[in-house]
Amino acid sequence: MxxxxxxxxxxxxxxxxxxxxxxxxxxxxxxxxxKRRPWILRALRSRAFGWLVFAAALVAWQRYATxxxxxxxxxxxxxxVQWWDQILGGPLLTATLQTLRTMLIGYGVAxxxxxxxxxxxxxxxxxxxxxxxxLELLRPMPISAVIPLLxxxxxxxxxxxxxxxxxxxxxHILLNAYSGAGSTHRTMMDTxxxxxxxxxxxxxxxxxxxxxxSIFVGxxxxxxxxxxxxxxxxxxxxxxxxxxxLMIQQQSFQVTDLIVGAVTIAMLGYALNAAxxxxxxxxxxxxxxATRTHD
Amino acid sequence: MATSAxxxxxxxxxxxTGSAATLLTADDVAMTYRTRRREVTALRGLSLDIGAxxxxxxxxxxxxxxxxxxxxxxxxxPATAGQIxxxxxxxxxxxxxxxxxxxxxxxxxxxxxxxxxxxxxGLRHAYExxxxxxxxxxxxxxxxxxxxxxxxxxxxxxxxxxxxRAAIARALAARPQLLFMDEAFSxxxxxxxxxxxxxxxxxxxxxGLTVVFVTHDIDEAVYLADRVVVLHPEGxxxxxxxxxxxxxxxxxxxxxxxxxxxxxxxxLLQLVLD
Ligand SMILES: Nc1ncnc2c1ncn2[C@@H]1O[C@H](COP(=O)(O)OP(=O)(O)OP(=O)(O)O)[C@@H](O)[C@H]1O
Ligand SMILES: [Mg+2]
Numbered sequence: 001m002x003x004x005x006x007x008x009x010x011x012x013x014x015x016x017x018x019x020x021x022x023x024x025x026x027x028x029x030x031x032x033x034x035k036r037r038p039w040i041l042r043a044l045r046s047r048a049f050g051w052l053v054f055a056a057a058l059v060a061w062q063r064y065a066t067x068x069x070x071x072x073x074x075x076x077x078x079x080x081v082q083w084w085d086q087i088l089g090g091p092l093l094t095a096t097l098q099t100l101r102t103m104l105i106g107y108g109v110a111x112x113x114x115x116x117x118x119x120x121x122x123x124x125x126x127x128x129x130x131x132x133x134x135l136e137l138l139r140p141m142p143i144s145a146v147i148p149l150l151x152x153x154x155x156x157x158x159x160x161x162x163x164x165x166x167x168x169x170x171x172h173i174l175l176n177a178y179s180g181a182g183s184t185h186r187t188m189m190d191t192x193x194x195x196x197x198x199x200x201x202x203x204x205x206x207x208x209x210x211x212x213x214s215i216f217v218g219x220x221x222x223x224x225x226x227x228x229x230x231x232x233x234x235x236x237x238x239x240x241x242x243x244x245x246l247m248i249q250q251q252s253f254q255v256t257d258l259i260v261g262a263v264t265i266a267m268l269g270y271a272l273n274a275a276x277x278x279x280x281x282x283x284x285x286x287x288x289x290a291t292r293t294h295d
Numbered sequence: 296m297a298t299s300a301x302x303x304x305x306x307x308x309x310x311x312t313g314s315a316a317t318l319l320t321a322d323d324v325a326m327t328y329r330t331r332r333r334e335v336t337a338l339r340g341l342s343l344d345i346g347a348x349x350x351x352x353x354x355x356x357x358x359x360x361x362x363x364x365x366x367x368x369x370x371x372x373p374a375t376a377g378q379i380x381x382x383x384x385x386x387x388x389x390x391x392x393x394x395x396x397x398x399x400x401x402x403x404x405x406x407x408x409x410x411x412x413x414x415x416x417g418l419r420h421a422y423e424x425x426x427x428x429x430x431x432x433x434x435x436x437x438x439x440x441x442x443x444x445x446x447x448x449x450x451x452x453x454x455x456x457x458x459x460r461a462a463i464a465r466a467l468a469a470r471p472q473l474l475f476m477d478e479a480f481s482x483x484x485x486x487x488x489x490x491x492x493x494x495x496x497x498x499x500x501x502x503g504l505t506v507v508f509v510t511h512d513i514d515e516a517v518y519l520a521d522r523v524v525v526l527h528p529e530g531x532x533x534x535x536x537x538x539x540x541x542x543x544x545x546x547x548x549x550x551x552x553x554x555x556x557x558x559x560x561x562x563l564l565q566l567v568l569d
Binding site (some may be wrong): 186190193194195197207288290 | 452475
């Protein structure tokens with residue numbers, strides 16, 4: 001039997017974002033001989049360039065801070081040395097692990113609940129009817145307004161912090177799971193029906209995988225929200241975590257330590273996002289392959 | 296590619312006599328769509344008997360209710376009047392022994408599974424459980440539709456015709472008695488379409504299927520089927536039921552040149568156009 005020679009294999013290829021440059025590149029190529037950009041333009045377009053500028057800014061800061069010493073700021077090397085000292089042990093490590101723990105548990109609880117509830121709301125009318133009013137009332141409420149109430153009921157320990165993080169993450173995921181599970185294509189549902197899938201099988205084999213790209217959008221924004229809230233809730237509860245540590249340092253005017261704390265949070269956020277993208281690319285490789293775009 | 300049983304055997308033991316036991320019955324069926332603003336009666340007073348092993352094509356003018364009838368027969372839509380019976384049993388939802396191949400294959404194949412994964416889906420949700428190992432069965436059905444080389448590709452890496460072949464393989468893997476197809480080949484180019492037609496005829500003969508095939512293409516209907524059912528343009532039942540009895544196996548070139556082919560084509564075109 002014949003094979004189609006125009007079909008190209010693309011499995012596993014990481015799709016590149018479609019930038020406006022990629023498009024203009026394409027048109028210039030079709031217009032005539034591929035014109036090579038001047039090296040300076042090519043350099044400006046590379047990602048390394050951005051990091052280089054960032055490094056240059058650090059060097060400038062370092063030189064300024066060494067030339068004009070002040071207790072109001074710290075040198076880059078001081079921050080780096082302090083960070084290295086503290087991340088290996090002591091209060092910074094403890095605080096980071098505590099925050100991370102609160103965050104991951106809250107995020108995990110929210111992810112499971114939001115996906116289950118979102119899918120049920122999209123697919124079971126009774127669940128939708130029962131849950132829509134309370135959830136719609138709760139959703140626009142700023143999380144900061146809920147914290148005092150939760151402290152009243154749950155105290156200032158893990159239970160409260162995890163609940164706050166979970167609440168902050170919950171709606172991001174819920175809305176996306178709901179809309180993803182509610183928009184399974186009719187033909188796909190007909191396919192499930194004609195193959196005689198039970199309700200559970202339809203959810204597990206059709207609805208949830210089809211909703212996965214949408215669920216991942218929610219999971220990603222929830223990840224950022226969880227990190228922010230897990231730090232803030234530590235500040236408000238005032239007993240442990242990075243937020244609490246920062247507050248103590250701010251009160252005793254330890255500028256270097258404050259910057260060290262902020263740098264730690266930034267790096268935590270960066271690492272979590274990188275880990276998220278790693279997982280997403282594996283789970284949703286079919287989706288990126290099929291749509292050829294990635295934010 | 297592994298060779299499966301010789302395609303030249305196609306249709307030799309199938310004869311379009313209609314004497315076989317009735318598998319599918321539509322008994323005075325009607326369908327009225329109710330939308331908020333109005334009611335549309337797409338079909339009424341339609342009766343039809345389809346025997347086991349038959350290859351039936353449904354044709355008719357656009358909007359005459361072909362898709363509606365197929366959705367009723369395949370249990371995806373409940374009839375507002377009358378009864379559909381499969382093997383004598385009134386149906387209430389999609390019958391266990393039937394599978395569908397839809398026109399929009401891109402929305403029917405599971406994009407998160409490879410071609411082999413999609414066929415395995417058919418095996419797992421089969422009417423009759425497969426004999427032998429799943430891997431061999433997957434290979435068998437992929438070979439049957441000529442996709443043995445594309446087993447580990449994803450649907451979106453295939454051409455339209457190949458995707459539709461994958462959908463056919465998946466449906467066949469469930470070992471159905473009945474296969475429903477609604478304009479299943481309209482979305483692909485003419486050459487892929489000819490290929491799909493032959494793949495389908497081969498599979499029909501190999502697997503002992505009963506096929507109900509909706510198409511707006513009279514040539515396709517005459518080429519594939521033993522029996523072409525023309526629906527009334529206003530949905531009032533069956534306008535004509537033509538048994539063509541063209542010889543099998545059929546060939547894209549030879550069959551289409553037969554005087555009987557041309558005769559039936561002319562007769563059916565007139566029925567549909569008038
Ligand atoms: N979901 C629906 N709601 C309301 N009316 C519908 C619906 N589906 C079909 N109809 C109407 O029923 C009639 C038959 O439609 P159907 O899709 O069965 O025709 P068809 O023969 O398959 O047409 P085509 O050849 O264009 O596919 C048409 O008048 C159509 O407008
Ligand atoms: Mg139609």
